[in-house]
Amino acid sequence: MLNINNLSKSFNTGTENEINVFEKFNIHINKGECTGILGANGCGKSTLFNIISGVLAADNGDIVLNGKNINNLRENERAQFIGRVYQDPSRGVSPSLTILENISLSDKKCQKYTLKNLINKKNIDSYRESLKSLDLGLEDKLNTEVKYLSGGQRQSLSLLMATFNKPELLLLDEHTAALDPKTSRLIMEKTQELIKNHSITTMMISHNIKDVIKYSDRIIMLDKGKVMLDVKNGEITEKELIDIFNTKNYDSYMDEAV
């Protein structure tokens, strides 16, 4: 489904501040699965998403999605088939536009439009239905500017928008980290419902080990730009994951697992 081959990326190359985030990194993501991605701060998780989504160019390597090399596609071209939700609830939405305008924008991602023809009145009922599925009453606030919504409401909208056109790949970058525990739970349940209902291949970065275990089909741990642990869900307990995260003792786990 998604193949990343021989990826290399460094920042501040050739200076004393050079950081080699990835060197000949490879990963294969399976179709229809939710792959949870764990790893310490700074290990390269968001950089990986930035490279997949075209925000950053790789120094070397290939990004192949469904058999198509997407290296040369720009971020906005990739956005037609890659959805992304960020940690910051204001990043996935346009705060000064209304809920209706935001959702129309995500619907029009694949088409040409002007601000004048942004909203197609014929679609409003179906937008209302989609919003209703969030259970937040947003369907009654279509003309409210998104800046007046709470973080949880914005993040729910952002999730709905990222999945609106059933992307080939969904990238979730700590998308519940800024939310209170109850809202975070609600968004995770909604995430699971959306990705399972539409079989959306998903990569989910999270520091919440419980969520990763509960919602992922496969769990990957990155360390210093390398895949150090790659297990199917059910092959590892929460305690083992926490121990490995804290001790970085991957080898002994892999030996035990064999």
Ligand SMILES: Nc1ncnc2c1ncn2[C@@H]1O[C@H](COP(=O)(O)OP(=O)(O)OP(=O)(O)O)[C@@H](O)[C@H]1O
């Ligand atoms: N645009 C950039 N310019 C320079 N350095 C960068 C840039 N983006 C990321 N880095 C560096 O690359 C490394 C990996 O950063 P990245 O944001 O991918 O980490 P992360 O695994 O997502 O961490 P976190 O869990 O804190 O979000 C860090 O050392 C970071 O400082």
Ligand SMILES: [Mg+2]
């Ligand atoms: Mg990050």
